[in-house]
Amino acid sequence: MRIARYTLGEDPTYGIVQGDPGDEWIAEIQGDPLYQPIVLTGNRVSMADARLLAPVIPRSKVIGIGKNYADHVAEMGGEAPQEPLMFLVPNTAVVGPGDPVVLPRQSNEVHYEGELAVVISRMCKDVPVERVRDVIFGYTCANDVTARDLQRADGQWARAKGFDSFCPLGPWIETDLDTGHLSIVTRRDGKVVQDGTTADMIHDVASLVAHVSATFTLLPGDVILTGTPAGVGPVVDGQRVEVEIEGIGTLSNPFIRRD
Ligand code: MG
Numbered sequence: 001m002r003i004a005r006y007t008l009g010e011d012p013t014y015g016i017v018q019g020d021p022g023d024e025w026i027a028e029i030q031g032d033p034l035y036q037p038i039v040l041t042g043n044r045v046s047m048a049d050a051r052l053l054a055p056v057i058p059r060s061k062v063i064g065i066g067k068n069y070a071d072h073v074a075e076m077g078g079e080a081p082q083e084p085l086m087f088l089v090p091n092t093a094v095v096g097p098g099d100p101v102v103l104p105r106q107s108n109e110v111h112y113e114g115e116l117a118v119v120i121s122r123m124c125k126d127v128p129v130e131r132v133r134d135v136i137f138g139y140t141c142a143n144d145v146t147a148r149d150l151q152r153a154d155g156q157w158a159r160a161k162g163f164d165s166f167c168p169l170g171p172w173i174e175t176d177l178d179t180g181h182l183s184i185v186t187r188r189d190g191k192v193v194q195d196g197t198t199a200d201m202i203h204d205v206a207s208l209v210a211h212v213s214a215t216f217t218l219l220p221g222d223v224i225l226t227g228t229p230a231g232v233g234p235v236v237d238g239q240r241v242e243v244e245i246e247g248i249g250t251l252s253n254p255f256i257r258r259d
Pocket of ligand 1: 064065066113115144225227228
Protein backbone atom coordinates (compact mmCIF):
# COMPACT_ATOMS: atom_id res chain seq x y z
CA MET A 1 0.00 0.00 0.00
CA ARG A 2 1.25 3.47 -0.92
CA ILE A 3 0.29 6.23 1.51
CA ALA A 4 0.57 9.84 0.40
CA ARG A 5 0.20 13.09 2.29
CA TYR A 6 -1.10 15.87 0.10
CA THR A 7 -3.00 19.11 -0.07
CA LEU A 8 -5.72 20.41 -2.34
CA GLY A 9 -4.87 23.92 -1.15
CA GLU A 10 -5.95 23.58 2.47
CA ASP A 11 -4.95 21.33 5.37
CA PRO A 12 -2.82 18.28 4.64
CA THR A 13 -4.76 15.09 4.00
CA TYR A 14 -3.69 11.46 3.69
CA GLY A 15 -4.69 8.98 1.06
CA ILE A 16 -3.88 5.68 -0.57
CA VAL A 17 -2.23 5.95 -3.96
CA GLN A 18 -3.91 3.73 -6.54
CA GLY A 19 -3.22 3.01 -10.19
CA ASP A 20 -0.21 2.31 -12.35
CA PRO A 21 2.90 4.51 -12.64
CA GLY A 22 2.04 7.69 -14.47
CA ASP A 23 -1.68 7.06 -14.04
CA GLU A 24 -2.05 7.29 -10.27
CA TRP A 25 -4.96 8.67 -8.27
CA ILE A 26 -5.58 8.98 -4.54
CA ALA A 27 -8.27 7.39 -2.35
CA GLU A 28 -8.67 9.80 0.57
CA ILE A 29 -8.54 8.38 4.11
CA GLN A 30 -9.57 9.75 7.48
CA GLY A 31 -6.93 11.27 9.75
CA ASP A 32 -3.29 10.28 10.08
CA PRO A 33 -2.62 6.60 9.36
CA LEU A 34 0.30 6.59 11.79
CA TYR A 35 -2.18 7.05 14.64
CA GLN A 36 -5.45 5.48 13.55
CA PRO A 37 -6.72 2.60 11.45
CA ILE A 38 -7.14 3.28 7.75
CA VAL A 39 -10.71 4.21 6.84
CA LEU A 40 -11.54 5.40 3.33
CA THR A 41 -13.70 8.52 3.08
CA GLY A 42 -14.94 7.57 -0.39
CA ASN A 43 -13.39 10.68 -1.96
CA ARG A 44 -11.27 10.12 -5.03
CA VAL A 45 -8.61 12.70 -5.84
CA SER A 46 -6.86 13.18 -9.15
CA MET A 47 -3.05 13.29 -8.86
CA ALA A 48 -3.16 16.39 -11.07
CA ASP A 49 -5.28 18.21 -8.46
CA ALA A 50 -3.21 17.19 -5.46
CA ARG A 51 0.11 18.65 -4.40
CA LEU A 52 2.09 15.89 -2.71
CA LEU A 53 3.73 16.84 0.59
CA ALA A 54 6.44 15.10 2.58
CA PRO A 55 4.68 11.81 3.39
CA VAL A 56 5.67 12.18 7.02
CA ILE A 57 6.89 15.03 9.20
CA PRO A 58 9.01 13.33 11.85
CA ARG A 59 7.67 14.27 15.29
CA SER A 60 11.04 14.02 16.92
CA LYS A 61 13.93 13.10 14.64
CA VAL A 62 15.55 11.93 11.45
CA ILE A 63 18.46 9.60 12.11
CA GLY A 64 21.00 9.43 9.33
CA ILE A 65 23.39 6.56 8.72
CA GLY A 66 26.76 7.38 7.18
CA LYS A 67 29.10 5.15 5.18
CA ASN A 68 26.76 2.18 4.77
CA TYR A 69 27.71 1.20 1.20
CA ALA A 70 31.26 -0.01 0.59
CA ASP A 71 31.53 1.68 -2.83
CA HIS A 72 30.57 5.03 -1.30
CA VAL A 73 33.05 4.54 1.56
CA ALA A 74 35.71 3.91 -1.07
CA GLU A 75 34.90 7.04 -3.07
CA MET A 76 35.05 9.17 0.10
CA GLY A 77 38.35 7.60 1.18
CA GLY A 78 38.83 5.88 4.52
CA GLU A 79 37.39 2.80 6.13
CA ALA A 80 33.86 1.55 6.75
CA PRO A 81 32.96 1.91 10.43
CA GLN A 82 32.58 -1.29 12.45
CA GLU A 83 29.19 -0.18 13.72
CA PRO A 84 26.62 1.95 11.85
CA LEU A 85 27.65 5.60 12.00
CA MET A 86 24.73 7.73 13.18
CA PHE A 87 23.93 11.42 12.89
CA LEU A 88 20.82 13.49 13.56
CA VAL A 89 18.95 15.74 11.14
CA PRO A 90 16.37 18.20 12.51
CA ASN A 91 12.79 17.66 11.38
CA THR A 92 12.82 21.24 10.05
CA ALA A 93 15.06 19.99 7.21
CA VAL A 94 12.27 17.83 5.81
CA VAL A 95 10.51 18.94 2.61
CA GLY A 96 8.33 17.10 0.14
CA PRO A 97 8.36 16.07 -3.51
CA GLY A 98 8.81 19.01 -5.85
CA ASP A 99 9.77 21.38 -3.04
CA PRO A 100 12.92 23.40 -3.72
CA VAL A 101 16.11 22.59 -1.88
CA VAL A 102 17.61 25.95 -1.00
CA LEU A 103 21.38 26.14 -1.41
CA PRO A 104 22.75 28.00 1.63
CA ARG A 105 25.13 30.93 1.27
CA GLN A 106 27.51 29.23 3.77
CA SER A 107 28.38 26.44 1.31
CA ASN A 108 29.90 26.23 -2.15
CA GLU A 109 29.73 22.44 -2.42
CA VAL A 110 26.30 20.88 -1.89
CA HIS A 111 25.93 17.20 -2.81
CA TYR A 112 22.92 14.96 -3.42
CA GLU A 113 22.77 11.53 -1.72
CA GLY A 114 19.95 9.23 -2.86
CA GLU A 115 18.82 6.94 -0.03
CA LEU A 116 16.16 4.52 1.14
CA ALA A 117 14.30 5.98 4.14
CA VAL A 118 12.56 3.90 6.83
CA VAL A 119 9.50 5.32 8.63
CA ILE A 120 8.89 4.07 12.18
CA SER A 121 5.34 3.13 13.20
CA ARG A 122 5.38 3.00 16.98
CA MET A 123 7.25 3.97 20.10
CA CYS A 124 10.01 1.45 20.62
CA LYS A 125 13.41 0.90 22.25
CA ASP A 126 15.95 -1.90 22.07
CA VAL A 127 14.17 -3.65 19.20
CA PRO A 128 15.71 -7.05 18.43
CA VAL A 129 16.57 -7.64 14.77
CA GLU A 130 13.90 -10.31 14.42
CA ARG A 131 11.16 -7.91 15.57
CA VAL A 132 12.13 -4.86 13.53
CA ARG A 133 9.38 -5.45 10.95
CA ASP A 134 6.84 -4.82 13.75
CA VAL A 135 8.04 -1.23 14.22
CA ILE A 136 8.33 -0.20 10.54
CA PHE A 137 5.44 1.72 9.02
CA GLY A 138 6.97 1.78 5.55
CA TYR A 139 9.61 3.12 3.22
CA THR A 140 10.14 6.18 1.07
CA CYS A 141 12.85 7.85 -1.01
CA ALA A 142 15.15 10.43 0.54
CA ASN A 143 17.81 12.83 -0.60
CA ASP A 144 20.32 13.27 2.23
CA VAL A 145 21.53 16.62 0.93
CA THR A 146 24.96 17.45 2.30
CA ALA A 147 27.10 20.58 2.32
CA ARG A 148 30.32 18.63 1.73
CA ASP A 149 32.63 21.56 2.45
CA LEU A 150 30.97 22.18 5.81
CA GLN A 151 30.99 18.47 6.61
CA ARG A 152 34.77 18.47 6.18
CA ALA A 153 35.23 21.76 8.03
CA ASP A 154 32.98 21.05 11.02
CA GLY A 155 33.75 17.42 11.80
CA GLN A 156 30.27 17.25 13.32
CA TRP A 157 27.61 16.91 10.62
CA ALA A 158 24.73 18.87 12.18
CA ARG A 159 25.21 21.94 10.00
CA ALA A 160 26.24 20.14 6.81
CA LYS A 161 23.13 17.94 6.86
CA GLY A 162 20.72 20.13 8.81
CA PHE A 163 19.88 23.18 6.73
CA ASP A 164 16.20 23.80 6.09
CA SER A 165 15.08 21.82 3.01
CA PHE A 166 18.09 19.44 3.12
CA CYS A 167 15.97 16.33 3.70
CA PRO A 168 13.49 15.82 0.85
CA LEU A 169 11.23 12.78 1.42
CA GLY A 170 8.66 11.17 -0.87
CA PRO A 171 6.78 10.79 -3.09
CA TRP A 172 4.81 8.53 -0.70
CA ILE A 173 5.31 5.72 1.81
CA GLU A 174 5.23 2.13 0.55
CA THR A 175 4.16 -0.08 3.43
CA ASP A 176 4.80 -3.48 1.81
CA LEU A 177 8.33 -3.85 0.53
CA ASP A 178 11.19 -6.31 0.74
CA THR A 179 14.19 -4.02 0.98
CA GLY A 180 16.84 -6.68 0.34
CA HIS A 181 17.55 -6.09 -3.36
CA LEU A 182 16.08 -2.79 -4.58
CA SER A 183 17.68 -0.69 -7.27
CA ILE A 184 18.37 2.88 -6.16
CA VAL A 185 19.06 5.37 -8.92
CA THR A 186 19.78 9.09 -8.68
CA ARG A 187 19.58 11.42 -11.66
CA ARG A 188 20.87 14.98 -11.91
CA ASP A 189 19.09 16.86 -14.69
CA GLY A 190 18.05 13.51 -16.11
CA LYS A 191 21.51 11.94 -16.19
CA VAL A 192 22.12 8.88 -13.99
CA VAL A 193 24.74 9.71 -11.36
CA GLN A 194 24.08 6.97 -8.79
CA ASP A 195 23.07 3.44 -9.76
CA GLY A 196 23.16 1.18 -6.75
CA THR A 197 21.28 -1.59 -5.00
CA THR A 198 20.20 -1.92 -1.40
CA ALA A 199 21.78 -5.38 -1.52
CA ASP A 200 25.12 -3.58 -1.15
CA MET A 201 24.30 -2.08 2.25
CA ILE A 202 26.96 -2.98 4.81
CA HIS A 203 24.30 -3.07 7.56
CA ASP A 204 20.80 -4.02 6.35
CA VAL A 205 17.57 -2.30 7.35
CA ALA A 206 16.81 -4.64 10.26
CA SER A 207 20.31 -4.25 11.68
CA LEU A 208 20.12 -0.47 11.37
CA VAL A 209 16.76 -0.14 13.12
CA ALA A 210 17.91 -2.47 15.90
CA HIS A 211 21.14 -0.53 16.28
CA VAL A 212 19.49 2.89 16.27
CA SER A 213 16.83 1.78 18.77
CA ALA A 214 19.56 0.62 21.13
CA THR A 215 20.49 4.30 21.50
CA PHE A 216 17.28 6.25 20.96
CA THR A 217 13.67 5.68 21.85
CA LEU A 218 12.00 5.80 18.44
CA LEU A 219 8.63 7.48 18.04
CA PRO A 220 5.93 7.10 15.38
CA GLY A 221 6.99 9.02 12.31
CA ASP A 222 10.69 9.01 13.08
CA VAL A 223 12.74 8.46 9.93
CA ILE A 224 15.98 6.53 9.44
CA LEU A 225 18.09 7.30 6.36
CA THR A 226 20.00 4.17 5.42
CA GLY A 227 23.02 5.61 3.61
CA THR A 228 23.92 6.32 0.02
CA PRO A 229 25.64 4.24 -2.68
CA ALA A 230 28.57 5.54 -4.73
CA GLY A 231 28.26 8.42 -7.15
CA VAL A 232 27.62 11.39 -4.87
CA GLY A 233 28.38 14.72 -6.47
CA PRO A 234 27.62 18.41 -6.58
CA VAL A 235 24.37 20.06 -7.48
CA VAL A 236 24.04 23.73 -8.33
CA ASP A 237 21.39 26.40 -8.71
CA GLY A 238 18.83 25.48 -11.33
CA GLN A 239 19.49 21.74 -11.37
CA ARG A 240 16.99 19.02 -10.46
CA VAL A 241 17.73 15.78 -8.64
CA GLU A 242 15.57 12.65 -8.80
CA VAL A 243 15.90 9.65 -6.49
CA GLU A 244 14.13 6.55 -7.80
CA ILE A 245 13.84 3.39 -5.71
CA GLU A 246 12.42 0.19 -7.12
CA GLY A 247 9.04 -0.59 -5.61
CA ILE A 248 8.51 2.92 -4.23
CA GLY A 249 8.71 5.60 -6.93
CA THR A 250 10.60 8.77 -7.73
CA LEU A 251 11.36 11.77 -5.53
CA SER A 252 12.20 14.87 -7.57
CA ASN A 253 13.37 18.25 -6.28
CA PRO A 254 14.74 21.41 -7.88
CA PHE A 255 17.75 23.09 -6.26
CA ILE A 256 17.79 26.87 -6.05
CA ARG A 257 19.95 29.61 -4.61
CA ARG A 258 18.07 32.55 -3.17
CA ASP A 259 20.88 35.02 -2.52
MG1 MG B 1 23.77 10.05 3.48
